[in-house]
Amino acid sequence: MRPVFKIWLENNGKVFGEGPLEILQKVEKMGSLRSAAAQMGMSYNKAWRLIAALEERLGYHILEKRVGGASGGGSKVTSNAQQLMKRYSDFKEEAAIMLEKLYYKHFEDFEGD
Amino acid sequence: MRPVFKIWLENNGKVFGEGPLEILQKVEKMGSLRSAAAQMGMSYNKAWRLIAALEERLGYHILEKRVGGASGGGSKVTSNAQQLMKRYSDFKEEAAIMLEKLYYKHFEDFEGD
């Protein structure tokens, strides 16, 4: 038996979590939402809707988007979103460690399994 | 913006969490799964399937069930399950406090919202 957890941020509905973090990391690396989605095996359509929903709930943009041009365009993570990524990521990492410890504290002598 | 989290236990799939805890608490109070479900506004069918799935994954019974008889029957939480309830409940409560603190540590000076 093992503990599993999910942590996310809410504002008017879910605003940031594991999924968005991963997408944004890929966008930083690839330079476009389309190729980021492709690399994750996710359809561009899904990725786009996910980002759109987040931006609406957050009330500010997490991607600077350019349409057209030499390369067709591309997307860049805003500095606001970069901060959010770092904070959420650190927060989650620490949480994982604490929860693991807490689990052992409460369950190490449990005989139910 | 605020942090939201879910914690549960897994064995071969989800084995215990917030929902099961609440049902079992109600069963203890009411004496039957049917009336526990009713009180939660949940169909008996759903409650029954939930319990059945849990028992299969845990490998032991969490309810002692009596069918028929004067009162029609009833269910009682096994002592194994009682332990599980207490430990999970304490674990989750502490986790909530720790995560709240951790959130403020990482986000108190965040200007993104």
Add this chain to the structure above:
DNA sequence: TGCCGTTATACTATTTATAGTATATTGCTA
């Protein structure tokens, strides 16, 4: 033995989430 309220379980329906397909638009470049 007939009634009652419970557990047990199959089967169907509905809703929700997720995924895919198609098409328009943009703006640099050859």
Add this chain to the structure above:
DNA sequence: TAGCAATATACTATAAATAGTATAACGGCA
């Protein structure tokens, strides 16, 4: 100005989760 690769968005299709309905079986008791 034609082509390219990206964003933008509507519309449809599919899958998965969730909920509901119906029915059988049980066993005390009047």
